[in-house]
Amino acid sequence: MSAPQSDFLKILTERGFIHQCSDLQGLDAKARAGELVAYVGYDCTAPSLHVGHLLSIMMLHWLQETGGKPITLMGGGTTQVGDPSGRDETRKLLTVEQIETNKQAIKQVFSRFLRFGPGGADAVMADNAEWLTPLNYIAFLRDVGRHFSVNRMLSMDSVRLRLEREQELSFIEFNYMILQAYDFVELNRRYGCILQMGGSDQWGNIVNGIDLGRRMGTPQLYALTCPLLTTASGAKMGKTAAGAVWLNGDMLSPYDYWQFWRNTEDADVGRFLKLFTTLPMDEIARLEALRGSEINEAKKRLATEATALLHGREVAEQAAETARKTFEQGSLSENLPTVAVPTAVLETGLGVLTAFGPDYAKLVPSISEARRQVKGGGLRVNDQPVTDERAVLSLKDLTAEGVIKLSFGRKRHVLLRAA
RNA sequence: GGGGGAAUGUCCCGAGCGGCAAAGGGGGCGGACUGUAAAUCCGCUGGCUUACGCCUUCGUAGGUUCGAGUCCUACUUCCCCCA
Numbered sequence: 001m002s003a004p005q006s007d008f009l010k011i012l013t014e015r016g017f018i019h020q021c022s023d024l025q026g027l028d029a030k031a032r033a034g035e036l037v038a039y040v041g042y043d044c045t046a047p048s049l050h051v052g053h054l055l056s057i058m059m060l061h062w063l064q065e066t067g068g069k070p071i072t073l074m075g076g077g078t079t080q081v082g083d084p085s086g087r088d089e090t091r092k093l094l095t096v097e098q099i100e101t102n103k104q105a106i107k108q109v110f111s112r113f114l115r116f117g118p119g120g121a122d123a124v125m126a127d128n129a130e131w132l133t134p135l136n137y138i139a140f141l142r143d144v145g146r147h148f149s150v151n152r153m154l155s156m157d158s159v160r161l162r163l164e165r166e167q168e169l170s171f172i173e174f175n176y177m178i179l180q181a182y183d184f185v186e187l188n189r190r191y192g193c194i195l196q197m198g199g200s201d202q203w204g205n206i207v208n209g210i211d212l213g214r215r216m217g218t219p220q221l222y223a224l225t226c227p228l229l230t231t232a233s234g235a236k237m238g239k240t241a242a243g244a245v246w247l248n249g250d251m252l253s254p255y256d257y258w259q260f261w262r263n264t265e266d267a268d269v270g271r272f273l274k275l276f277t278t279l280p281m282d283e284i285a286r287l288e289a290l291r292g293s294e295i296n297e298a299k300k301r302l303a304t305e306a307t308a309l310l311h312g313r314e315v316a317e318q319a320a321e322t323a324r325k326t327f328e329q330g331s332l333s334e335n336l337p338t339v340a341v342p343t344a345v346l347e348t349g350l351g352v353l354t355a356f357g358p359d360y361a362k363l364v365p366s367i368s369e370a371r372r373q374v375k376g377g378g379l380r381v382n383d384q385p386v387t388d389e390r391a392v393l394s395l396k397d398l399t400a401e402g403v404i405k406l407s408f409g410r411k412r413h414v415l416l417r418a419a
Numbered sequence: 420g421g422g423g424g425a426a427u428g429u430c431c432c433g434a435g436c437g438g439c440a441a442a443g444g445g446g447g448c449g450g451a452c453u454g455u456a457a458a459u460c461c462g463c464u465g466g467c468u469u470a471c472g473c474c475u476u477c478g479u480a481g482g483u484u485c486g487a488g489u490c491c492u493a494c495u496u497c498c499c500c501c502a
Binding site: 259262263264265266267268269292293294295296299323326327328364366367368369371372373375376377378379389390408409410411 | 448449450453454455456457462463464465466467468469
């Protein structure tokens with residue numbers, strides 16, 4: 001297969017976004033011929049997207065950069081049904097209210113990566129609740145359902161795996177692929193969208209959309225998937241101590257987001273720079289070639305660039321500076337997460353365990369956990385290890401800056417400030 | 420409809436002759452080593468308490484017992500076989 005000619009596919013290829021494509025040459029021709037309209041669908045199962053979704057968002061970003069029109073499709077309708085792809089068990093059905101709340105919370109993040117507006121090349125936000133909710137069951141069965149063969153549906157991975165493992169697959173989930181296929185057709189009719197992108201687990205669903213389009217008379221549609229995101233050591237990516245790596249700032253602070261990227265494994269740095277930053281390829285090649293401890297420079301660059309895309313340049317620089325002071329100088333940074341403690345409490349004396357626990361710094365989830373961590377040497381106050389679990393913090397523990405620095409492990413720090 | 424099996428520490432898998440805060444993994448967290456990396460080694464992994472200790476946990480609800488994850492009864496859910 002010859003190398004793609006269109007800017008869009010050239011970039012995606014050299015940056016490692018492409019896992020599978022239904023017809024790379026055909027799509028390449030379309031991309032060169034004129035404005036390419038493509039969409040990615042996002043379920044509203046959580047109140048924020050996470051790093052796993054970032055890959056597909058970046059694909060939309062590059063699409064717009066190269067003159068195409070991106071559509072972000074909110075799954076306001078499909079989330080009510082539940083996608084069985086890649087899941088062992090039926091997910092709990094969310095209430096319509098929860099879905100709506102999640103949808104609103106998720107929406108905001110896209111504007112960081114895409115320009116929305118009424119113009120031709122502006123990005124569009126759609127919501128499949130708009131056309132799925134009013135569907136009439138009988139009419140839908142006759143218009144759309146008749147194009148689906150149950151024999152073939154049973155052979156789709158999402159269904160087959162459940163059946164093979166003898167795990168329950170409810171009828172409602174069985175319908176998911178039909179709805180997603182219909183979305184593709186609907187978006188083609190409304191916006192002339194001819195390409196659906198997504199994670200590799202979406203391949204089956206996307207291809208169904210292409211087939212349905214052919215039967216229902218749309219122009220040729222295309223599928224393009226990106227690889228599943230894992231770290232070089234094989235772990236599924238996107239977890240920190242605190243849980244998932246959320247994109248919404250109120251669920252994961254920009255500082256923690258920066259830290260997440262800073263802690264990338266050596267072997268992943270080059271790959272992640274290509275996928276999650278917009279740095280030019282020759283710059284990435286230079287960074288990626290760094291060896292030994294020099295690769296830390298590349299990791300900092302990765303962290304700052306990735307954070308800048310999501311939270312803005314200024315916030316990213318600030319996170320970088322906070323990290324530099326904390327880790328490289330070992331000095332205090334005012335920008336570490338801060339918790340206010342009433343002065344009266346410090347006058348009386350605050351037990352260390354309590355200070356680290358859920359009532360104050362929230363570095364550990366319980367007093368018992370704090371106790372265990374003292375035994376294991378994991379807690380420090382003003383950089384001094386806590387050895388006595390009965391120790392008490394008071395006003396004289398305040399540093400010159402007027403704070404008490406609490407640390408859990410090497411990496412997590414919180415400042416207590418008298419208030 | 421009939422017969423059989425299963426649900427364990429709310430991250431997962433999984434042992435458990437009536438004395439169990441409950442074996443063992445995985446995962447996670449902490450420590451050492453490093454470069455805020457990987458690999459490796461060590462420790463921890465229900466809540467509360469300065470401490471003796473107290474409290475809450477084995478699908479749900481009752482019962483037997485000094486004492487129940489372990490025995491009995493009913494219920495719920497899932498699986499298998501027969502119809």
